[in-house]
Amino acid sequence: MKVGDVPAVPEWLAGHLREDGIEELYPPQAAAVERGVTEGESLVASIPTASGKTLIAELAMLASVARGGTALYIVPLRALASEKQREFEQFEAYGLTVGVSTGNYESDGDWLATCDIVVATSEKVDSLVRNGAGWLDDLACVVADEVHLVDDAHRGPTLEVTLAKLRQLNPSLQTVALSATIGNAAEIADWLDAELVDSDWRPIDLRTGVHYGQALHFDDGDTRELAVRSSERPTAAIARETLDEGGSTLVFVNSRRNAEAAAKRLAGVTGEALTPDEEERLETVAEEIREVSDTETSDDLAACVERGAAFHHAGLARDHRSLVEGAFRDRLIKLVSATPTLAAGVNTPSRRVVVRDWRRYDGTVGGMAPLSVLEVHQMFGRAGRPGLDPYGEALLLANSHDELDELFERYVWADPEAVRSKLAAEPALRTHVLATVASGFAGSREGVLEFLDRTLYAAQTTEPGRLEHVTDNVIDYLVVNDFLERTGDDLTATSLGHTVSRLYLDPMSAAEIVDGLRGASAPTAMGLYHLVCRTPDMYELYLRSGDREEYTMLAYERESEFLGAMPSEFEDGRFEEWLSALKTARMLEDWASEVDEERIAERYGVGPGDVRGKVDTAEWLLGAAERLAGELDMGVAPAVREARVRVQHGVKEELMDLAGVRGVGRKRARRLFDAGVETRADLRAAEKPVVLAALRGRRRTAETVLENAGREDVSMEGVTPDPDAAPAESSPAPAEREGTGEDQSSLGDF
Numbered sequence: 001m002k003v004g005d006v007p008a009v010p011e012w013l014a015g016h017l018r019e020d021g022i023e024e025l026y027p028p029q030a031a032a033v034e035r036g037v038t039e040g041e042s043l044v045a046s047i048p049t050a051s052g053k054t055l056i057a058e059l060a061m062l063a064s065v066a067r068g069g070t071a072l073y074i075v076p077l078r079a080l081a082s083e084k085q086r087e088f089e090q091f092e093a094y095g096l097t098v099g100v101s102t103g104n105y106e107s108d109g110d111w112l113a114t115c116d117i118v119v120a121t122s123e124k125v126d127s128l129v130r131n132g133a134g135w136l137d138d139l140a141c142v143v144a145d146e147v148h149l150v151d152d153a154h155r156g157p158t159l160e161v162t163l164a165k166l167r168q169l170n171p172s173l174q175t176v177a178l179s180a181t182i183g184n185a186a187e188i189a190d191w192l193d194a195e196l197v198d199s200d201w202r203p204i205d206l207r208t209g210v211h212y213g214q215a216l217h218f219d220d221g222d223t224r225e226l227a228v229r230s231s232e233r234p235t236a237a238i239a240r241e242t243l244d245e246g247g248s249t250l251v252f253v254n255s256r257r258n259a260e261a262a263a264k265r266l267a268g269v270t271g272e273a274l275t276p277d278e279e280e281r282l283e284t285v286a287e288e289i290r291e292v293s294d295t296e297t298s299d300d301l302a303a304c305v306e307r308g309a310a311f312h313h314a315g316l317a318r319d320h321r322s323l324v325e326g327a328f329r330d331r332l333i334k335l336v337s338a339t340p341t342l343a344a345g346v347n348t349p350s351r352r353v354v355v356r357d358w359r360r361y362d363g364t365v366g367g368m369a370p371l372s373v374l375e376v377h378q379m380f381g382r383a384g385r386p387g388l389d390p391y392g393e394a395l396l397l398a399n400s401h402d403e404l405d406e407l408f409e410r411y412v413w414a415d416p417e418a419v420r421s422k423l424a425a426e427p428a429l430r431t432h433v434l435a436t437v438a439s440g441f442a443g444s445r446e447g448v449l450e451f452l453d454r455t456l457y458a459a460q461t462t463e464p465g466r467l468e469h470v471t472d473n474v475i476d477y478l479v480v481n482d483f484l485e486r487t488g489d490d491l492t493a494t495s496l497g498h499t500v501s502r503l504y505l506d507p508m509s510a511a512e513i514v515d516g517l518r519g520a521s522a523p524t525a526m527g528l529y530h531l532v533c534r535t536p537d538m539y540e541l542y543l544r545s546g547d548r549e550e551y552t553m554l555a556y557e558r559e560s561e562f563l564g565a566m567p568s569e570f571e572d573g574r575f576e577e578w579l580s581a582l583k584t585a586r587m588l589e590d591w592a593s594e595v596d597e598e599r600i601a602e603r604y605g606v607g608p609g610d611v612r613g614k615v616d617t618a619e620w621l622l623g624a625a626e627r628l629a630g631e632l633d634m635g636v637a638p639a640v641r642e643a644r645v646r647v648q649h650g651v652k653e654e655l656m657d658l659a660g661v662r663g664v665g666r667k668r669a670r671r672l673f674d675a676g677v678e679t680r681a682d683l684r685a686a687e688k689p690v691v692l693a694a695l696r697g698r699r700r701t702a703e704t705v706l707e708n709a710g711r712e713d714v715s716m717e718g719v720t721p722d723p724d725a726a727p728a729e730s731s732p733a734p735a736e737r738e739g740t741g742e743d744q745s746s747l748g749d750f
Contacts, residue, residue, distance in 0.1 A: 007039065010063075028052060028199040046180070047180065048202045065117065069140020074145060075145050076146050085099075088119065096117060099112050101118065113133075126165075129166070142163070142176070147178060148180075150421060157422055157425075180377070205391045206380065210398050211234050212397075250382050251353075258357065260300060264300070267303075271309075274308050297315065297601060305327070308335065310335070313338065316609045317609050318609065324336060343375070343382060349383070354396075423452075424457050431506050434507050438497055483510070517634050523640070525592060526589050529592075533585045534564075538617055541583045566578060587611070592643075594652055597611060622647065623644055655670060657680050672691070693722045702716050
């Protein structure tokens with residue numbers, strides 16, 4: 001189908017696509033148009049990565065905007081939201097407006113009402129529904145990217161319920177669901193009352209197979225030699241051959257530590273293939289990486305990048321991951337070793353994909369368990385980039401002939417598993433039942449069950465009565481904890497229930513916080529950090545070998561600060577959770593006491609991404625606690641606010657005001673304070689040479705900081721730093737425990 005033959009889209013679109021070199025649609029795209037995707041028909045597109053899913057979404061959204069509606073694009077990850085926003089901003093040249101919203105769960109996002117296309121995470125969309133965003137009534141089209149993630153126990157229920165709510169709000173809503181891997185695409189299409197395009201067509205060939213011995217064994221029966229040199233590992237041999245052919249390699253491993261170790265080892269292979277120009281450009285990227293955080297992880301990543309390799313996992317800071325992804329897409333970085341996070345829709349195609357580890361630790365079975373077919377096929381889908389690669393290859397590694405056969409049977413020739421709803425579990429239903437009542441989608445037990453009957457779970461379940469049983473348990477819990485009031489069969493949300501729903505809290509988190517604050521008179525920062533770390537909304541650090549004794553002693557030393565009774569040591573499960581929360585709280589206390597990020601990472605065995613993630617979650621939970629304390633008139637809101645601001649900026653009490661100036665941050669605030677500039681008001685009146693010296697002579701930074709503080713004359717032209725105000729070299733922090741370097745991140749958070 002020629003782009004000029006696509007019906008019901010804006011007149012300018014055909015010319016725009018031709019300018020991008022697109023004259024004709026791919027077969028799956030043409031099939032989507034034939035099934036009415038540009039004329040308001042709902043559609044499920046289950047097609048391989050790189051086969052044009054995004055253009056299908058764009059056709060649907062632009063056609064819906066042309067009809068006078070608003071389009072919403074739902075993504076599973078914040079990083080994907082930014083990526084899609086950049087892609088869609090090309091349409092602003094034709095008068096469209098594009099907005100992105102991923103945070104601030106209390107906001108109703110009124111400003112988004114002026115946008116034609118909105119990009120948001122499923123959690124953000126759910127919160128917009130809870131907060132009564134009026135513009136959602138004008139939605140004409142919603143796109144659910146990576147819809148197979150309804151199968152994910154953590155994210156899936158939110159996406160599932162959000163789609164059900166949006167479709168109830170607007171029965172004529174067009175729903176477009178995209179995925180590369182749906183084992184039961186027809187069932188998903190039936191649930192969404194949608195047409196189906198289920199295709200395995202790709203613009204370039206993808207060969208899948210297994211490396212064993214000295215050869216590559218492919219799915220079509222072909223075998224080709226790929227020799228592994230003496231003392232060389234198969235991954236290095238594959239990467240070396242790929243580099244010789246001008247391609248890049250993406251290696252999937254099963255842990256952060258393995259990702260880092262593989263990148264360091266394989267940097268020896270990639271470093272030999274770099275040109276002088278590439279080495280120079282990689283030095284620039286490495287320097288940007290070092291600027292992100294002062295940690296060993298940051299330094300290790302930069303050292304790998306300088307040699308053309310990198311690692312990628314959730315322990316990295318967001319800017320780390322963004323820099324790696326960008327340099328890899330530009331083919332500047334030749335090899336990335338990653339945990340499965342990189343397979344979750346982020347646009348990082350590669351000539352070759354190697355799934356080195358097909359087992360990973362699973363806490364539910366207490367050992368190593370095979371990856372699902374769906375996950376492995378998601379990784380396979382990263383292989384091959386149209387326009388740059390003549391083909392894509394995805395390989396598993398076998399250590400024996402029996403394993404060679406097993407990998408073909410288990411993954412290469414297997415179809416992905418069916419996507420199954422994870423909604424019928426109390427943790428998922430607690431928040432969604434409360435929100436369903438609080439936001440007016442149901443006003444009775446019967447109404448809640450009628451709403452839930454619109455979900456994928458209801459369409460799939462073979463256990464009559466299970467959802468009803470779990471829902472009744474959840475309603476009882478919400479009533480007992482004063483989130484809902486029940487009169488006969490009728491249900492209404494209390495004032496507290498409305499607040500908890502708008503704050504986007506798990507009701508169990510809210511109950512824990514309210515119970516802890518009710519018994520508080522003068523809570524300490526540690527007490528508040530520990531309180532929010534006990535909630536289900538915080539992923540705690542786990543206790544490593546030797547931690548129990550240390551944190552048990554700490555628990556007794558600081559027992560008076562805890563908000564709530566400490567469980568007995570003999571209640572193994574509860575006491576372990578209490579200590580895990582204490583360990584997480586102590587990390588937050590270190591951060592708010594200005595301990596260096598590198599020392600924190602070393603002490604707790606975490607990466608900079610883990611530190612920032614825990615800090616962000618704590619700031620959100622403390623903000624919610626502050627709201628709840630105010631609503632219930634508990635008198636502790638000021639103490640909660642102080643703890644929140646301190647953890648937000650990572651500073652002691654005396655720096656709270658100064659660190660709040662945009663562009664200052666924890667380190668610059670301390671340097672300014674030590675130079676005698678102690679408050680925002682001081683900053684507006686301070687001598688420029690003093691400010692410039694405290695900011696290490698960085699004129700542009702000094703001007704920006706002064707402007708953000710509200711000073712009128714900010715120019716640093718001709719100003720010389722005051723030598724008496726220059727910061728001293730960093731002195732060692734007080735003696736601290738040595739960390740073992742063992743990875744202490746949540747096992748489920750790759």
